Amino acid sequence: MQHTRRMLNPLLTGLRNLPARGATTTTAAAPAKVEKTVNTVTILGRVGADPQLRGSQEHPVVTFSVATHTNYKYENGDWAQRTDWHRVVVFKPNLRDTVLEYLKKGQRTMVQGKITYGEITDQQGNQKTSTSIIADDVLFFRDANN
Amino acid sequence: MQHTRRMLNPLLTGLRNLPARGATTTTAAAPAKVEKTVNTVTILGRVGADPQLRGSQEHPVVTFSVATHTNYKYENGDWAQRTDWHRVVVFKPNLRDTVLEYLKKGQRTMVQGKITYGEITDQQGNQKTSTSIIADDVLFFRDANN
Amino acid sequence: MQHTRRMLNPLLTGLRNLPARGATTTTAAAPAKVEKTVNTVTILGRVGADPQLRGSQEHPVVTFSVATHTNYKYENGDWAQRTDWHRVVVFKPNLRDTVLEYLKKGQRTMVQGKITYGEITDQQGNQKTSTSIIADDVLFFRDANN
Amino acid sequence: MQHTRRMLNPLLTGLRNLPARGATTTTAAAPAKVEKTVNTVTILGRVGADPQLRGSQEHPVVTFSVATHTNYKYENGDWAQRTDWHRVVVFKPNLRDTVLEYLKKGQRTMVQGKITYGEITDQQGNQKTSTSIIADDVLFFRDANN
Numbered sequence: 001m002q003h004t005r006r007m008l009n010p011l012l013t014g015l016r017n018l019p020a021r022g023a024t025t026t027t028a029a030a031p032a033k034v035e036k037t038v039n040t041v042t043i044l045g046r047v048g049a050d051p052q053l054r055g056s057q058e059h060p061v062v063t064f065s066v067a068t069h070t071n072y073k074y075e076n077g078d079w080a081q082r083t084d085w086h087r088v089v090v091f092k093p094n095l096r097d098t099v100l101e102y103l104k105k106g107q108r109t110m111v112q113g114k115i116t117y118g119e120i121t122d123q124q125g126n127q128k129t130s131t132s133i134i135a136d137d138v139l140f141f142r143d144a145n146n
Numbered sequence: 147m148q149h150t151r152r153m154l155n156p157l158l159t160g161l162r163n164l165p166a167r168g169a170t171t172t173t174a175a176a177p178a179k180v181e182k183t184v185n186t187v188t189i190l191g192r193v194g195a196d197p198q199l200r201g202s203q204e205h206p207v208v209t210f211s212v213a214t215h216t217n218y219k220y221e222n223g224d225w226a227q228r229t230d231w232h233r234v235v236v237f238k239p240n241l242r243d244t245v246l247e248y249l250k251k252g253q254r255t256m257v258q259g260k261i262t263y264g265e266i267t268d269q270q271g272n273q274k275t276s277t278s279i280i281a282d283d284v285l286f287f288r289d290a291n292n
Numbered sequence: 293m294q295h296t297r298r299m300l301n302p303l304l305t306g307l308r309n310l311p312a313r314g315a316t317t318t319t320a321a322a323p324a325k326v327e328k329t330v331n332t333v334t335i336l337g338r339v340g341a342d343p344q345l346r347g348s349q350e351h352p353v354v355t356f357s358v359a360t361h362t363n364y365k366y367e368n369g370d371w372a373q374r375t376d377w378h379r380v381v382v383f384k385p386n387l388r389d390t391v392l393e394y395l396k397k398g399q400r401t402m403v404q405g406k407i408t409y410g411e412i413t414d415q416q417g418n419q420k421t422s423t424s425i426i427a428d429d430v431l432f433f434r435d436a437n438n
Numbered sequence: 439m440q441h442t443r444r445m446l447n448p449l450l451t452g453l454r455n456l457p458a459r460g461a462t463t464t465t466a467a468a469p470a471k472v473e474k475t476v477n478t479v480t481i482l483g484r485v486g487a488d489p490q491l492r493g494s495q496e497h498p499v500v501t502f503s504v505a506t507h508t509n510y511k512y513e514n515g516d517w518a519q520r521t522d523w524h525r526v527v528v529f530k531p532n533l534r535d536t537v538l539e540y541l542k543k544g545q546r547t548m549v550q551g552k553i554t555y556g557e558i559t560d561q562q563g564n565q566k567t568s569t570s571i572i573a574d575d576v577l578f579f580r581d582a583n584n
Contacts, residue, residue, distance in 0.1 A: 031225040035254075036431050037214035038190035038402075039230065041261065042480065044548070044577070045183035068183035070260065079177040084185065084262055108181075108579065110330075110482070110548070114216060115187065115261065116230055117277065131263065131277040139328050139482070141546065142580045182577050184548075188334065190402070190431070254433065256336070256402070256476075285336070285474050287400065288434040323517040327546075329506035330482035331522065333553065337475040360475035362552065371469040376477065376554055400473075406508065407479065407553065408522050409569065423555065423569040 041133050043068055043086050044110040051090075051100050062090040062100045063132075066111060088113070089132045099138055108141040187279050189214055189232050190256040197236075197246050208236040208246045209278075212257060234259070235278045245284055254287040333425050335360055335378050336402040343382075343392050354382040354392045355424075358401060380405070381424045391430055400433040479571050481506055481524050482548040489528075489538050500528040500538045501570075504549060526551070527570045537576055546579040 048065035055061040065085050072080040088111050090096045103109060113135040120130045194211035201207035211231050218226040234257050236242045249255060259281040266276045340357035347353040357377050364372040380403050382388045395401060405427040412422045486503035493499040503523050510518040526549050528534045541547060551573040558568045 029224065031217040031227045034215045034227070035192070036429075037192075038188055038256070038404075038431070039214040039216065039232075040188045040404075042184055042186045043261075045185075046181070068185040068260075069180045070185065070262070071177040078175065081177045081180065082262065086185075086261065110184070112330075112332075114214075115189075115232065115277075116216070116228065129275060129277075131261075131275075137328075139330070182575075184550075184577070186550075258476075258478075283474075285476070321516065323509040323519045326507045326519070327484070329484075330480055330548070331506040331508065331524075332480045334476055334478045335553075337477075338473070360477040360552075361472045362477065362554070363469040370467065373469045373472065374554065378477075378553065402476070406506075407481075407524065407569075408508070408520065421567060421569075423553075423567075 039114040040112070041115055042110065042112050043088075043133065045069070045086075045108070047103060047105055047107050047109055048085060049105045051103050053100055060096065062096045064088050064099070064103060066109060086111075087130065087132045088135055088138075090135045090138065092135070095135065095138060099135075103138070103140060110139040110141070111135050112137045185260040186258070187261055188256065188258050189234075189279065191215075191232075191254070193249060193251055193253050193255055194231060195251050197249050199246055206242065208242045210234050210245070210249065212255060232257075233276065233278045234281055234284075236281045236284065238281070241281065241284060245281075249284070249286060256285040256287070257281050258283045331406040332404070333407055334402065334404050335380075335425065337361070337378075337400070339395060339397055339399050339401055340377060341397050343395050345392055352388065354388045356380050356391070356395065358403060378403075379422065379424045380427055380430075382427045382430065384427070387427065387430060391427075395430070395432060402431040402433070403427050404429045477552040478550070479553055480548065480550050481526075481571065483507075483524075483546070485541060485543055485545050485547055486523060487543050489541050491538055498534065500534045502526050502537070502541065504547060524549075525568065525570045526573055526576075528573045528576065530573070533573065533576060537573075541576070541578060548577040548579070549573050550575045 043066055045066045045068040048067060051062050051064035053060055054063055065087055068084050068086065070082045070084070072082065074080060090099050111133060113133045116132055116134055118130050118132065119127050122128050189212055191212045191214040194213060197208050197210040199206060200209055211233055214230050214232065216228045216230070218228065220226060236245050257279060259279045262278055262280055264276055264278065265273050268274050335358055337358045337360040340359060343354050343356035345352055346355055357379055360376050360378065362374045362376070364374065366372060382391050403425060405425045408424055408426055410422055410424065411419050414420050481504055483504045483506040486505060489500050489502040491498060492501055503525055506522050506524065508520045508522070510520065512518060528537050549571060551571045553569060554572055555567060555569055557565050560566050
């Protein structure tokens with residue numbers, strides 16, 4: 001039985017996974033045969049705030065943000081320095097608990113994972129598209145204090 | 147003179163770069179010294195539609211979409227197959243022209259670049275956050291027809 | 293009981309894994325706790341010859357070579373074009389069989405994996421250091437004939 | 439005039455670049471048009487010894503080694519833990535000087551670059567194949583002492 005789960009995608013509970021600009025999810029007893037694709041991301045930067053536990057009891061997810069900086073040179077010689085804040089989500093059980101316990105605000109970290117797009121409802125009840133990096137691995141560098 | 151360009155970020159014209167959840171841009175004669183970070187993405191998949199030329203005469207940008215698929219296994223044994231549509235933007239002059247001329251809908255392509263977040267105004271005039279992959283390189287595989 | 297297997301490392305049979313310049317292997321009931329490291333490679337290029345089945349009945353391994361090209365500019369304005377031949381080894385059972393059956397000489401392919409160093413004995417019985425890319429995934433592009 | 443430089447490849451002086459199993463280099467006024475390939479490596483681990491300055495006055499190169507660890511599980515349940523020592527070479531002028539001055543033995547570092555194969559002559563005058571990672575970027579994490 002194959003059907004599109006319009007509302008809650010149990011695995012991505014934190015994202016309240018309605019089909020969004022970025023993603024459609026179909027569910028079946030076995031994954032349909034599709035051509036191989038690649039979706040890999042590596043970010044390395046400072047953590048914005050202590051990680052948060054979200055989602056539900058059955059489907060907990062830990063989220064945190066990481067900042068990266070990019071320098072651009074304008075034709076007029078000026079430089080632009082852009083800071084991008086990435087939203088990281090961790091579903092893998094052991095990795096999730098380790099991140100929640102040990103990763104701290106200001107710490108330098110490296111995340112390897114994949115990009116996914118979904119929709120979240122903000123405090124005012126508005127539907128907003130959201131982009132997350134689902135972590136396959138998270139590396140810690142010296143904790144923030146030293 | 148360092149100031150935040152609230153409205154138009156000449157380089158990312160296509161994104162109408164207001165400071166968004168994901169990015170703040172400051173401009174100066176030379177980039178402020180910041181700690182090195184990493185922001186690298188590799189996606190490989192099929193092109194959603196023929197690339198489009200956007201932006202302005204002075205700051206043209208070519209955009210196209212690429213689909214990637216990910217299989218997830220639920221605890222109950224069901225499989226979820228998720229298709230994510232990535233928005234790719236190309237600023238590099240030569241790369242931009244090559245993509246516009248030769249990349250076609252349905253073609254398989256690989257994009258190496260970085261993630262950036264901005265805001266775009268949709269047809270209804272609503273501010274929407276947008277995520278783009280700024281391409282450093284684009285590889286073509288067999289054109290879509292054969 | 294922890295001991296160094298000087299001679300044959302069953303998993304990497306094809307490399308006759310004597311401790312080499314590049315690698316020392318220790319074996320134990322559980323892996324010793326070590327600091328996380330990263331060793332990821334992505335190569336994309338043409339296959340040099342049809343893949344070969346090597347190793348033993350218990351530990352088969354499939355190997356093939358892939359060529360990549362790099363352009364260098366000398367100070368005097370000349371360009372150097374360098375072709376590097378990478379040696380790929382595939383241990384993963386399903387991936388191994390698929391590569392052996394379907395990947396052909398001249399075909400374009402992408403390999404994601406990690407670098408490892410070992411020693412092999414050439415036809416003249418000399419010990420030679422060897423570098424291999426252990427494939428985690430192999431993507432196929434159009435077969436070589438069309 | 440296109441010819442194969444059998445002996446010294448000025449840019450890769452440190453490798454005494456004879457055509458080796460892994461590489462052939464041709465030189466010309468402009469690089470021959472070849473199909474795009476990909477050759478990207480990311481390693482992250484501890485530095486083996488303080489970086490060394492090699493090559494010649496005109497073509498200096500800085501080299502250092504980095505260790506990465508991989509865990510393998512045998513069919514009999516035993517674990518193998520493999521340490522691979524990677525040889526990194528840095529040609530980029532600024533990056534080269536920064537690495538030589540600030541990178542220290544025992545420090546954790548991340549290198550992004552490409553793999554290349556060459557031949558070096560050891561102290562006994564024997565020709566040996568060598569694998570190096572040519573660094574495009576090197577990130578430093580906390581110096582080794584704290």
